[in-house]
Amino acid sequence: MTSRVFCHLVAKIERLCYNHFLPPDGSLSYVIKAQMSSKSFQSEERNILLMGPPGSGKTSVGRILSDKLGMPVIDIDDDVLERVWGMPVADKLAEVGGELFLEEEGKAVCNLSASGCVISLTGSNPLHTDAMRHLKRSGLALYLDVDGDDIIERLSRIKVNRIVGQGDGMSMRDILQYRKQFYETWADTRVLCGRGDSVEQVAEKALQVLARYQDSESDTYTSTRSHVLRKNGSTNDPKFFSDVVVEGLAPDGGLYVPTKAFAKLEPSQWLRLASMSYPERALAILEKCIHPLDISLLELRSMVNQAYGRNFAKESVAPVKHLIGNQYVLELFHGPTASFKDLALQLxxxxxxxxxxxxxxxxxxxxxxxxxxxxxxxxxxxxGAADRQRxxxxxxxxxxxxxxxxxxxxxGFKGNARALxxxxxxxxxxxxxxxxxxxxxxxxxxxxxxxxxxxxxxxxxxxRLLPQVVYHASAYLDLLRNGVLTFGDPVDVCIPTGNFGNAMSAVYAKQMGVPINRVICAFNHNCVVSDFISTGQYDLRGRKLSLSSSPAVDILKSSNLERFIYHVSCGNSNLVRDLFVRFEDEQVFAVSEYLLQRIQQEIQAGWCSEENCLAAIQDVYSETGYIMDPHTALAKVVADRLHDRSCPLVLCSTAHHAKFAPAVLKALRYPYIPHDPLEQLNALSAIGEAQRHDALFKYLRESxxxxxxxxxxxxxxxxxxxxxxxxxxxxxxx
Structure with a gap:
């Protein structure tokens, strides 16, 4: 066994232990046995715990799951509390008050012994730590995350009068917001419900979530060049999210991609995400792509909140601004280093x-x-310090x-982080x-x-690629929330791209259900990928890289093009392997006419000269007062040529203009361009103070x-x- 394989084996065992509650004796063998037992929840004798606020439908969903799964159902209110107390729950709450009620409720639940059952918890059970620890020892907790407006409407209709906290000066919305933290803490997985979902639809989503959680090998990855598959479609040596994160590049030289297509969100779920913050949207999307046995829902939420917090200058993280006509700018430069890379690399x-x-x-x-x-x-x-040491x-x-x-x-970085x-x-x-x-x-x-x-x-x-899917979805949701479109209306995106990762993430967002019509890729004079999309031939013979004012696009060998060809060829890894192995030797390959047609159905591409790029910066500033960086200017020029104006267009602004101050000052016809970067930023601030990037200023000032x-x-x-x-x-x- 190689050192690398051994490291991954140890990591898997560690994750297995970390993501499950150990039995009282702390024995590892019990946890491993539970993982390797029958795929049936009933045969594992694990309970399914349904959590959620009052009005989320736990009782009704519990009955449906009981019928579908052939498991007994227990309703904590009716089958436990009322039997133990000998009175209705509402009477008990009125008798003892909220604080004592939680203690009495917790004691009753701690005496419950059940296995292989669907258990519908009360809305307040998760507020009692001991009760939840007891339930979780033998149960998998599903959080029925139902839209708040739907819950309030249901509760007003049935006139519920037995909610802890009700009548204490807290509105129902306040109660729901307060309790949310407890449901999130105890949940093993979440059922993200769409706006207006019926009980039956919630139950169906719960069954899908259970099936995914139960079949952890369904979320596997394969190389774009791998061709050995098992009957269920996964590779002979299945790779999980944690494996591909650590390995980076597949051993055969290919790139890792999901074995199955991206999970799609339903329109009702997208509608609900429209009112959420960027971190909430990110969590909803990423939890669909990362199995909770790789990273638990609680840990993923913590990572997302840390990644998209105060380190971004804008609370909205990636705001969408109207530019002109039906063109909008997705600003991806409000992170600490003033480029779109922060949206992935802070997470x-x-x-x-x-x-x-x-x-x-x-x-x-x-x-x-x-x-x-x-x-x-x-x-x-x-x-943290411990992670930085290793x-x-x-x-x-x-x-x-x-x-x-x-x-x-x-x-400026030293020690374990440096640049050459x-x-x-x-x-x-x-x-x-x-x-x-x-x-x-x-x-x-x-x-x-x-x-x-x-x-x-x-x-x-x-x-690195996966988090970029989020901001393409978020841009559409912002347009939806702002009334620019209704869900289902198409939108085009124009992306300045070199390594094709940003464009590929837009393609994946489309797979998840975002109504992106066409992805338009913008290049500078290093336009080998644009030529490929036009002709079907990727030819580097005799091509020399030429430096430009948009250096992120100064690339000839585009790595993520391999993922795109895998995608448009419907996962034809033999084709991908043959093309790119040949390319490494001969510096050229060509695709069939049929495949080229498929490519052109998803992607349009064009390129822009240096002269036109700088002219676009000046033109947009003169017309709108908005300052673009050279990469965004590429997108603007190419979009003006290729977009048919049948739908809104989102221009991806991938970097703050201050990072390319000499080129921008030249474009804006500034009379004297200072050599010192800090003086350059001061000159730009004098032109457009409202668009200043404080983190970049601070960094260059302290460099x-x-x-x-x-x-x-x-x-x-x-x-x-x-x-x-x-x-x-x-x-x-x-």
Whole structure:
């Protein structure tokens, strides 16, 4: 067994223990036995606990589940409390008052002994810690998360008068909000109900949630190049979310993708998400994509809230603003490093650290064309001290071609997080990272010598790509909430893209049910992917990368294009493997006319010259007062050419204009462009004070302008730097 496989095995055992309550003797064997027992809830003798506020339909849903699953049903109100007390629950509440009622209720529940039953809890059971611990020892808790307006309407209709807290000066909405924290704390999984769902629809959703929770192997991942499948569609060596997060790149050189299609949210669920905050939307989407046995619902909620909190300048995190006509700007630059990468990389480090085995050190290798590097370094710097001691980040960036502000953002980090300049382009940096990850002799040496495993935080890592799905969905929901459209109306999105991850996340959002009509990709003069989408031929022979004012798009080898071809070919991994293996040798491949038609049904693409890009910045500012960065300007120019104006269009603004101050000042015809980045930002603030990015100002103001290491474009030199950093960062095993 290799060191890497052993680390993953230990991690799985740790997660298994962490995500389940141990029996009183703390024996691991009991937990493992429970996981390996029959797939039937009844044969496992586990109870199904239905939680939720009054009016959520627990009693009615419990009866339906009892009938569908062939399990006895217990209603705590009718079958436990009223029998123990010998009086109606409402009379008991009136007799003793709310605080004493909770204690009496908790004692009665603690004496309940049942197995293999559907148990409908009271709305107040989760407020009693001992009672819930008792119930959870033999039960799986489902939180029926029903829309608050639906609950209030139901309660007003049936005139309920037995709710703890009712009559104490708290409105029903206040009671629901207060209790929500307790349901979230105890829930193993959640039934996210849509606005207006009937009891029968809630019960159907509950059955689907139970089936998914029970069949943990349904949420597996495969490589875009893997072709060995079992009868149920999963790979012979199933990979779970925690595995693909840690590994990053598949062993066969492919990229990990879900074995099954994304789970879709129903229109009623999307309608409910429209009124929610960005973190709430993120949780609702991500819990559909991450199995609770990999990351529990409670832990995922904590990670999401930490990722999208005060570190973002806007409470809305990713606001949508009207630009002109039927064009809207999705501002993805309000995070700490002023680029869209923050939307993924403030969350990914928490996902990564959670999935790591405790006995190994991990070094993440990152290639960046500008923004990814600083976002990765910032995100991993937010981890706790214990995680930072065993996780390192090494960023490779092209020494020439980045803006000075981008470079200063990266080179200020030291210790276990550092950045190195390379005298090459981004494609060389990315190819070197992928080569290191796929080299068993190199990774084996590091594992044996230093107990250190390599991974990556580039968008080839699934945990980096997945959070980006959220902001495409959130943009549509903002337009829905603001009355620009009604659910089901289509919207087009235009995305400046280089590595194709941002575009791929929009395609996945569409798979989840967001009514995205067309994804338009915008490129600069390094337009090899645009040419491919037009012709079906991906040809790098004789193509040279040319630097531009939009460096994030200065990419010729687009990694996530592999995921897209896998998607449009309906998971034809043999085709994907043949295309990209050939491409690595010959630098060219072509797809069939049929596949090209499928590509063009989902994606449109165009490119923009430097001259037109800068002119667009000036034109938009003159007309609206809004300042775009060069990447957003690419999207604006390409969208104006390709969008048919039959529906609203969302332009993805992927970076704050201050990160590219010289180009923006040039576009705005500023008479004198200062050399110092801080002076450049001051000049931009004088033009558009309302659009200032305070975190970027603070960072550049405090930057020490330290010298940084610059390496030759030599693979051996880069591997030496990796080993040197490991020696500096982690204890060597003698």
């Amino acid at each position: 990914m480090p928490h996902l990564f650290a959670h999935c790591l085995p405790r006995m190994c050190n991990y070094l993440l290798l990152v290639a960046t064309s500008g923004d990814t590097g600083s976002a990765v370094l910032s995100g991993f710097d937010s981890l 996780v390192g980040v090494l960023v490779f960036f092209p020494e020439r071609g980045l803006s000075l502000a981008q470079k200063l953002q990266m080179t 300049g390379v005298l090459a382009d981004f494609d060389f940096c990315q190819k070197s990272v992928k080569r290191m990850l796929a080299d068993p002799s190199f990774t084996g040496h590091l594992a044996v010598e230093y107990t250190t495993v390599l991974s990556t935080a580039n968008s080839i890592n699934w945990a 020490g302008r330290e010298r940084h290491t610059v390496c030759e474009a030599d693979f051996g030199v880069l591997t030496d730097q990796v080993e040197s950093m490991i020696q500096d960062s982690f204890l060597k095993v003698l």
